[in-house]
Amino acid sequence: MKQFLDLASTPPVPWKNGGGSTRELACWPPGAGMDSFAWRVSVATIARPGPFSAFPGVDRQIMLLEGDGVQLQAAAGQWQHALTQRWEPFAFSGKEPVDCRMLGGVSTDFNLMLRRGEWSGSLQVLRDALPPAEGAAAGLCMVLQGTWRYEDSDGRPARMLAAGQGLWWVSEGGEAAPSIAPVRRAEGAMSADDAPVLAWVALHRGSAP
Numbered sequence: 001m002k003q004f005l006d007l008a009s010t011p012p013v014p015w016k017n018g019g020g021s022t023r024e025l026a027c028w029p030p031g032a033g034m035d036s037f038a039w040r041v042s043v044a045t046i047a048r049p050g051p052f053s054a055f056p057g058v059d060r061q062i063m064l065l066e067g068d069g070v071q072l073q074a075a076a077g078q079w080q081h082a083l084t085q086r087w088e089p090f091a092f093s094g095k096e097p098v099d100c101r102m103l104g105g106v107s108t109d110f111n112l113m114l115r116r117g118e119w120s121g122s123l124q125v126l127r128d129a130l131p132p133a134e135g136a137a138a139g140l141c142m143v144l145q146g147t148w149r150y151e152d153s154d155g156r157p158a159r160m161l162a163a164g165q166g167l168w169w170v171s172e173g174g175e176a177a178p179s180i181a182p183v184r185r186a187e188g189a190m191s192a193d194d195a196p197v198l199a200w201v202a203l204h205r206g207s208a209p
Helices: none
Strands: 002-006 020-028 039-046 050-052 058-066 070-074 080-083 090-093 098-102 107-115 119-126 138-145 148-151 159-161 165-170 179-182 197-205
Touching (some): 020 165, 058 119, 070 090, 107 119, 119 138
Antiparallel strands (some): 039 107, 138 165, 138 197, 148 159, 148 179
């Protein structure tokens, strides 16, 4: 199965503590709750300092999209990380709460959550065509900047994807990973601010090799 996504039309769900909101881009299996998902990808808006919920048995990856960033620290104090550089993924375990401190105004981040032992994968930032996803049973991509071209294997017309748009897929019969490539302007006509950039997650069943 395959489904397109658009961040602009994905409704935010406010957090119970009032500190922000989350827009769920994809979840497997579809409709699974926070205690039963196998993998989940979302974009969160953080407006106030406060703790992240603990998710025992879940591996997490987070990446700043917009804003001044946040300071993350494990509640027990064994690690800390300043999430201040846009498009640089950071991985951590969800088994314990994490304290989040604001480093300025509102921040927006990209989140990948994987149920350990059921699925594995990594969040990557690409500026070229998708790498071979050999053995990947699922995946998700979202345009961060520029324009990307999606082509279906069934011969349908190509589809252009802009910032905040993308798709996710799950192979149910050996389907190939989607074909997505950056659309580049003529040399000298493109600045660093509109060069194609893509968030890409390749997912594999089971534990990481």
